[in-house]
Amino acid sequence: NAGVMQNPRHLVRRRGQEARLRCSPMKGHSHVYWYRQLPEEGLKFMVYLQKENIIDESGMPKERFSAEFPKEGPSILRIQQVVRGDSAAYFCASSPQTSEYEQYFGPGTRLTVT
Amino acid sequence: GENVEQHPSTLSVQEGDSAVIKCTYSDSASNYFPWYKQELGKRPQLIIDIRSNVGEKKDQRIAVTLNKTAKHFSLHITETQPEDSAVYFCAADSSASKIIFGSGTRLSIRP
Numbered sequence: 001n002a003g004v005m006q007n008p009r010h011l012v013r014r015r016g017q018e019a020r021l022r023c024s025p026m027k028g029h030s031h032v033y034w035y036r037q038l039p040e041e042g043l044k045f046m047v048y049l050q051k052e053n054i055i056d057e058s059g060m061p062k063e064r065f066s067a068e069f070p071k072e073g074p075s076i077l078r079i080q081q082v083v084r085g086d087s088a089a090y091f092c093a094s095s096p097q098t099s100e101y102e103q104y105f106g107p108g109t110r111l112t113v114t
Numbered sequence: 115g116e117n118v119e120q121h122p123s124t125l126s127v128q129e130g131d132s133a134v135i136k137c138t139y140s141d142s143a144s145n146y147f148p149w150y151k152q153e154l155g156k157r158p159q160l161i162i163d164i165r166s167n168v169g170e171k172k173d174q175r176i177a178v179t180l181n182k183t184a185k186h187f188s189l190h191i192t193e194t195q196p197e198d199s200a201v202y203f204c205a206a207d208s209s210a211s212k213i214i215f216g217s218g219t220r221l222s223i224r225p
Contacts, residue, residue, distance in 0.1 A: 033212065042203060043158065043215040056212050091157060101146040101207050105157040 004106035025094030120216030137204035144206040
């Protein structure tokens, strides 16, 4: 049973470009969470999704950030017009339907904005 | 809003000694309290968790205690080893089915 997969592992974007981060949950998991981690800091909740539904996006910046979890395929975190302050590690986690709170993390995507 | 506070931010202990990390939470409806370990450059990994119907849980050298009345919970690591060096995060679930993380404790084990 493969774990949570994220790609790319490293992403470099120039200011103003778009960043797309992908997350494939563990098999059998239907809940996906995205977190942002700045260097030497904790994990900040961004968004919680189930298939085709955004359940809680209270941690998402109002502009430039969006997330989806389509019926087929991975969850996508999209950052438009990136700025230097978006540089961070972005982790996704998934949990099984039957145990909503046991979250298992992917390896993260390290985004660098130049 | 919901908040989880974690102390200390850094902790250094002699190998073989015990380490204790403490957290408090604000949402009285929280029922699930996981602890994660994150090694440098790696993903956070769930090491132990506790639910509100239990006051203590132990797994080999790791134990977690929960005081719901006081809204605090703690991680105890006994007989520490070099591989215990990492950043540890406590967390608590919130009413919106999301997890709120503490700010982390950097644990260093001195040889």
